[in-house]
Amino acid sequence: MSLGRPNGWASEPALPAGAAAALPAPETAREWLAAMVLIRRFEERAGEMYARAKIGGFLHLSIGEEATIVGSERALRDSDYLVSTYRSHGDALARGTPPERVMAELFGKRDGCSKGHGGSMHMFDAERRFMGGYGIVGGNLPIAAGIALACDQRRGADADEPGPANASSPSEPGPANASSPSKPGPAGASGEGAHDEVTLCTFGDGASNQGTFGETLNLAALWRLPVVFMVVNNQFGMGTSLSRHSAVTDLQRKGESLGVPGMRCDGMDILDTHRVVSEALERVREERRPLLIEAVTYRFRGHSMADPEDYRSKEEVAQWRERDPIPAFSDLLEREGALTKEQREQIDLDAVRQVDAAVEFAESSPFPDPDMLYEDVYVVDEQVHGHYHGSPQVVG
8 A cells, every 4th residue: 555655756665465454343443533533623722722822932832743653652551651752742742641731731730641841742641641742852661661671570570570671681682581572461461461562652753763772672672562653754843855854764774773673554544554553552462572563644734833845835835735544534424324514513623622622621620839949849859849750748
């Protein structure tokens, strides 16, 4: 199946052969569509609020990438972990964080999902196992590996087997016992086991050039960690095109020399994204070894709201907009009888209402008190009043 890249782009290999992704049940398909529409309307409003100076700092929108976000998230279990980048509003929404909390965080308000401390680039929702939002390019990769390592250690402890702690010995390559497919977790590796969680770590194509990419994939392969790395290839590292920033443009192959096999999905197609990510998660869950997915997609807006976009033409953006994942999926559902025109309109109206309510909530939420400045940070200076994260210990 062709990725359908616009004319003028370097040709890409076809997607791996396999059965075409089938539509889920109509109710499920409509929920997927509603999730994508909510992200689109939310991001559009966030851009408006930024222009009105309601949102400070940087703002990175994921308009155009909704199929990649929702398709991958809907493949996760509730018990799995998701680690994202600074372009994370859509990930938080897809994981189930209320739009009000996400918008309040953008506004820097106390009722935001990170208490107003993080803003656009640092969304976080531990209850839903959405572990952030990170502002450093590639900085989330080792964190995702650490989460996967913790999951493997808990799994090994429950099975009364040595966990990855043995990997600290130079003679031990990693938790071989915990990673063996013949040794399932407490409730079976293919079931809802107590500790058979998988971590999904998303990052941009530019991050695949960072040192943390090679270091993390090497350790993940060495220790056979249950993590799926997904490079969201939206064709640009900030304002630099893929062919100008990466010697290897077939990004699914970038982990092969490190022992991490690759896969590719059409990130503009929610069905194909869900199919490939589901397969990867299942393989990682059973085999206890990492995989890399390249999701080929495109962002319709700039790298951030401050991006003049002088590195690409309007014609190029227009070509990619012809593959907009939301109308494409909506049209498919209508053709298959899973969506009526009335339902399609109602989904959009519901999304707009949710976003309206989110803005109203953010507007009315108070700013954090000055005394909260040192909360949830590590304070080591006795002259500074504050407390350690998770501890009532007061310093100063």
